[in-house]
Amino acid sequence: MVYRVRGEIVNMVKYYKAYRFRIYPSPDQEQQMAKTFGCCRFIHNHMLEDKIREYKENGKMLRTTPAMYKGEFPWLKEVDSLALANVQLQLEAAYKKFFREPSVGFPRFRAKHHSRDSYTTNLVNGNIRLMGRRLKLPKMSPVRIIVHREIPEDGKLKSVTVVREPSGKYYASLLYEFDSCENQAAVKIREDKVLGMDFAMAGLAVFSDGSRADYPMYYRKSEGKLAREQRKLSRCKKGSRNYVKQKRKVARYHEKIRNQRRDFQNKLSFYLSEQYDAVCVEDLNMKGMSRGLHFGKSVMDNANGRFQRILEGKMVRKGKAYVRIDRYFPSSKRCSCCGRIKGDLKLSDRIYECECGYRGDRDINAAINLRQEGIRILHCSGDEHQVTA
Ligand SMILES: [Zn+2]
Structure with missing residues (x-):
């Protein structure tokens, strides 16, 4: 690996x-x-x-x-x-x-x-x-x-x-x-300041401490409006004046939503980069992930990719660590408590249950695994970042 x-x-x-x-x-x-x-x-x-x-x-x-x-x-x-x-x-x-x-x-x-x-x-x-x-x-x-x-x-x-x-x-x-003139020296990483992050399909991200980051309400509201305008567009006669006008309108909503998403991502990544010494995420294969999932998910994946890039930039500039974990690491299938691998975990299983008695949200379990693996990697990545418990 x-x-x-x-x-x-x-x-x-x-x-x-x-x-x-x-x-x-x-x-x-x-x-x-x-x-x-x-x-x-x-x-x-x-x-x-x-x-x-x-x-x-x-x-x-x-x-x-x-x-x-x-x-x-x-x-x-x-x-x-x-x-x-x-x-x-x-x-x-x-x-x-x-x-x-x-x-x-x-x-x-x-x-x-x-x-x-x-x-x-x-x-x-x-x-x-x-x-x-x-x-x-x-x-x-x-x-x-x-x-x-x-x-x-x-x-x-x-x-x-x-x-x-x-x-x-x-x-x-x-x-x-x-x-880069900011204090370039690598930050000493405290283990309690290491965060695991997993991308859930429904929201934006799930964290190893059990919290989630989701888009704010106004974003959902705009999404609803966009869907409505898009339905209107589908009823317009293609090429007609109304069609062209409606198409513009839809494009404006798309742009608005993108701007709202960007704004949210900028704020969240700033917060995380201030709050944590290291963030560990799965190195997503965006293409593989969007396959087989329903509507608009590729847009979501692109958004996640952008979020990862800006977060990485912010962490690195602050002398902190951004750990990408190989996507073959079994973050979802592994039990974050005892380490057992559950081979038959299905995508529909939202709750992870293990023989050892562990029971928890599937995405949070994955985020915890990513955090643990990230800490392991940081410990053996040489002397650049000192990790202390
Ligand atoms: Zn277990």
Whole structure:
């Protein structure tokens, strides 16, 4: 069994943080952005197609660059070349991943109506710059931006991702690099400050101390409203004016819910990273988990994945530990009291009962197991984190 222990902050010199702001492009700027989204999609699909062909014919990895396509499609030169270069990098990474782990499948084509409109550009020679209420981006005049939160002065701008949400709103996500100057020394971990966390399907997370974190009521309320608007949409005639209007409305609700979820995740992860020295979680295989479960669960899994990432970032930055436990560790099947493994545990068994007399909530049992395993790993992970009882 291979365990990975993250939180090796001692050697970490830099960290990254993204700030997302609403932007208000003018019609001209919107047009240029739309062009860039389109070109990125175009180049992604063309490169992928050529890669697939090469793979089918020769079983080899084909290297493609945007420059290879600019001769045949000269209009690609009209958009930010760094945005296209980033498409190449992302595709290359996804493609390499496919060669390493074929089970993840081939990278996908980007369909016009089912993929998010976005592109990423990097800072090169001052081509992007935040100037008060304006954001300078390549190939267009400065775009109006609302910087609603302060960016620490020591941050170095690295890249900007421009997104158009289906609701029609535009955002810019600014990625900053920081030298990790906070007390980098690894925190001495106290065992009573180690938390096990398991993702339950119904709520967001279940903890080893028996508590749960669930989305607040207002989130459920918005979800209900979204369902209602979605039903209305299904009754509209496709392509009609009402349909288009209703679709926008649904998209706005989706966005609202996502923002509420993000807000909740940010607050919860902040709280946990303040409260605990180490958090132990199962390294989820998101894909395997969403299979066979009903509606919308893949969205849930993505949300959990995002939550894990931000929590890990916060823990690591505070010199604390974030322990990912191999997903083959039998966290659900094991009895947290005596260690017996229950081979025939079914997904429908919500209560874990053991011959030793232990009886408890299935998810809490799993969270306790993750905590115990995490403590074991921390004890043998070397001298970086000292663990004391
Ligand atoms: Zn037992």
